[in-house]
Amino acid sequence: MTERLAATPSGIATAAHILREGGLVAFGTETVYGLGGDATQPAAVARIFEAKNRPRFNPLISHFASAEAAFTQVQANPLALKLAEAFWPGPLTLVLPRTPDSTVSDLAADGLSSLAVRVPRGDAVLALLEAVGRPVAAPSANRSGRISPSDASHVLEELEGRIDAVLDTGPCTVGLESTVLDLTDPSRPCLLRPGGIPVEALEVLCGPLAYPETNADTAPLSPGRMLSHYAPSLPVRLNATSISPQEGLLAFGPTPLPDAVVTWNLSPTGNLEEAAARLFSGLRFLDSQQATFELTGLAVQPIPTQGLGLAIQDRLRRAAAPRPTDADKP
Incomplete structure (x- = not known):
C-alpha cells in the first residue's frame, strides 16, 4: 500500500524519514513528479530501478536543496556557477565531473565520472530535500518508458504498491522534464535533453550549444536519452x-x-x-x-x-x- 502524504510539515517530515531509511517517495517538482530515493544508498537506488522497471544503464539525476549542496558532489566551473545563479531553483540539470569524495552511489551515476545534479523549484520539495540532508536520486515517477506523471494521481496509477509513499504537492506547473546540459567540457556546453529551460535562454549565457546525436548502441550520458521513451501503449x-x-x-x-x-x-x-x-x-x-x-x-x-x-x-x-x-x- 502506497501512502499518500499531504504537503504539510508533518507529511514532509514523514517523507524525509522514509527516504533516510532507504524507502522510496514520489514527490512533485515544478517539472514532473520524481521517484525519490537516497542517492547515497545503493540499495535504495536499486529499488528505484526495480519499481520503474528501468534499464540499468540510464543514470539518474540527483536533487539538492541548494546549489551549495549540489556543488559538494560535483566540480563546478565558472559557467556552471553562472547558470546555477540564473536558473536554480528551476528546471535545469547540469552534468559535471564528480568530486573525488562524492557520496552519490555509483549505481545512481551508472559508474560514470560525471554526475547530473539540479535544484528543483517548489517550497515543499525544497523543504523535503533540506530535511533529508542527502542527495536524492529522482527519475520521473512512472514505469520506465511510459508517460511522465504531472499529478500525484498519475503516480498512483502506475506505482501503487511499488513505492512507500507519494508526497502530494499538487499539479506540476511546468509539466515537462528539466533541460539537461553537459558542462564536463565548459568550452563546449552540450544539450543532452531539451526541457523546461528554453535553449534560447541558455544560449544568452552559454553561447551556441552543441547537440549530440542519440546512439541506440551507446549507453546514455544523462536521463531521458533513450530512443523510445515517454511512450503511451498506442503508436x-x-x-x-x-x-x-x-x-x-x-x-x-x-x-x-x-x-x-x-x-x-x-x-x-x-x-x-x-x-x-x-x-x-x-x-x-x-x-x-x-x-x-x-x-x-x-x-x-x-x-x-x-x-x-x-x-x-x-x-x-x-x-x-x-x-x-x-x-x-x-
Missing part, C-alpha cells in the same frame, strides 16, 4: 495533417484537425508553455481512450520549434520511436 504518428477514424488526436492551436473521434488540445491558443504543461496528461488521456473508441494509434499535429517547442518535440519523437521488443530488453 504515435507525428506532424499529422490528416487523421483516420481509428486515431486519437493530440492537437495544438486554434484549428485542430476535424473529424477526430477524440481530441486533446495541448493549447487552443498556441501557447507553448501551456502545451508543455499539458503534454503528458494529454498522452495519458488519449491512451486511456483506446478501448472506448477502438483506437489503433495517436496522431500529433505539428508543433513549432521555437522556445519550449523543441523540448515538446523531443518528447514526442521519443514517444513515437520504435519500441524495444522483449528480446531487446535488458
